Amino acid sequence: MGLSKLDVFNVRNIEYARLEPAPRFNFIHGLNGSGKSALLESIFLVGRARSFRTANLSKVINFNAKEFVVSGNICQVGKKNTTIGIQYNHQQLITRLDQQTVKSKATIAYGFPLQIIHPKSYRILDAGPQIRREFIDWGVFNLNADFLPIWRRFKTALTQRNAALKTRLSNQVRVWNPELAYYGTMVHEYRCNYTHQLKPFFLLACEQLLGTTEIDIKINSGWDSVLTYEQALYKSVEKDLRYGFTGQGPHRGDLSVLVKKKQAKDYVSRGQLKLLVLALSMAQITMLQQAEHQLGCFLVDDLTAELDNHSKEKVFRCLDEMKVQVFLTATNKDSFVKGPTVGDHKMFHVEHGVVTEE
Numbered sequence: 415m416g417l418s419k420l421d422v423f424n425v426r427n428i429e430y431a432r433l434e435p436a437p438r439f440n441f442i443h444g445l446n447g448s449g450k451s452a453l454l455e456s457i458f459l460v461g462r463a464r465s466f467r468t469a470n471l472s473k474v475i476n477f478n479a480k481e482f483v484v485s486g487n488i489c490q491v492g493k494k495n496t497t498i499g500i501q502y503n504h505q506q507l508i509t510r511l512d513q514q515t516v517k518s519k520a521t522i523a524y525g526f527p528l529q530i531i532h533p534k535s536y537r538i539l540d541a542g543p544q545i546r547r548e549f550i551d552w553g554v555f556n557l558n559a560d561f562l563p564i565w566r567r568f569k570t571a572l573t574q575r576n577a578a579l580k581t582r583l584s585n586q587v588r589v590w591n592p593e594l595a596y597y598g599t600m601v602h603e604y605r606c607n608y609t610h611q612l613k614p615f616f617l618l619a620c621e622q623l624l625g626t627t628e629i630d631i632k633i634n635s636g637w638d639s640v641l642t643y644e645q646a647l648y649k650s651v652e653k654d655l656r657y658g659f660t661g662q663g664p665h666r667g668d669l670s671v672l673v674k675k676k677q678a679k680d681y682v683s684r685g686q687l688k689l690l691v692l693a694l695s696m697a698q699i700t701m702l703q704q705a706e707h708q709l710g711c712f713l714v715d716d717l718t719a720e721l722d723n724h725s726k727e728k729v730f731r732c733l734d735e736m737k738v739q740v741f742l743t744a745t746n747k748d749s750f751v752k753g754p755t756v757g758d759h760k761m762f763h764v765e766h767g768v769v770t771e772e
């Protein structure tokens with residue numbers, strides 16, 4: 415699966431661009447502020463109907479325009495090509511799959527699953543747990559079609575219980591405990607199974623990129639682990655009433671990455687942190703590929719910053735083995751010199767929002 419054509423109208427400083435990307439490697443270079451990240455943002459919009467840089471899509475619209483439009487042709491071996499179109503005009507987001515309007519962003523995400531690493535992704539290991547939960551849930555979601563309805567039922571039950579907490583009536587709160595416990599436990603189990611499956615892929619990627627396997631990943635449930643979630647919810651009713659929200663559950667869950675039994679964030683250098691995050695994403699993608707859930711593409715913004723030549727070579731080798739369409743950006747074209755030289759790649763130059771194939 416991959417993007418065979420991309421049209422961009424009015425995304426940031428890109429007024430118009432058309433690309434016909436290579437099935438494997440696409441190198442994008444240009445000076446700071448030229449529009450490289452804007453180009454990746456456009457591809458990301460096609461796959462997720464949201465931006466990876468802002469929750470406010472108005473910021474994405476070119477200053478001189480009233481709306482942005484991106485559309486991508488997705489090709490897949492043995493299947494009909496599909497087209498995804500995303501349009502936003504400060505008020506309304508319109509998402510289309512093969513010219514038909516679709517309401518759920520999930521439909522788009524299943525249609526063209528993509529993963530990205532951008533400068534903020536490297537915070538995954540040292541920022542708050544939300545970003546790690548999203549990382550794991552993206553993986554679970556793409557591997558298990560039945561996860562999304564369960565996750566939604568969990569979120570609904572959580573919202574209902576939180577609303578009941580506002581009434582300050584403990585009986586009202588207890589009514590929601592069984593349902594929340596049921597779906598919350600399932601969400602946690604999905605995350606655990608996923609992490610268990612991911613681990614060998616992650617260890618392999620760590621061995622290739624960091625030369626060590628003294629690494630571990632663990633899921634934290636978000637509640638006192640000696641109790642079931644239902645027991646934890648009953649036990650915490652009084653406390654939750656005081657605070658006015660549900661303090662325990664998968665919405666408080668976390669992923670720990672341990673290097674030599676210590677939290678990675680306290681132990682590794684910045685370059686190593688970058689390699690660890692790359693290893694996590696690469697593990698996710700390889701696992702998806704092996705489960706024959708094809709990945710649309712892998713975007714890496716600013717890959718080479720902070721990586722030495724040796725690390726860069728190792729990353730390129732791993733990307734090459736992944737057999738997935740990749741888009742990489744760098745300020746300097748030479749950053750790609752150590753990359754794969756084999757046929758299947760294209761080089762794009764971005765200057766003042768104008769994209770040209772070289």
Ligand SMILES: Nc1ncnc2c1ncn2[C@@H]1O[C@H](COP(=O)(O)OP(=O)(O)OP(=O)(O)O)[C@@H](O)[C@H]1O
Nearest residue numbers: 426427446447448449450451452473474475476477
């Ligand atoms: N809504 C907008 N309309 C027009 N231009 C914008 C908008 N938002 C941001 N820009 C500008 O778009 C330009 C491209 O930004 P972008 O982040 O894509 O650059 P980049 O090539 O990734 O740079 P860097 O190498 O520094 O990461 C910047 O000059 C930015 O100020």
Ligand SMILES: [Mg+2]
Nearest residue numbers: 450451452715
């Ligand atoms: Mg950038």
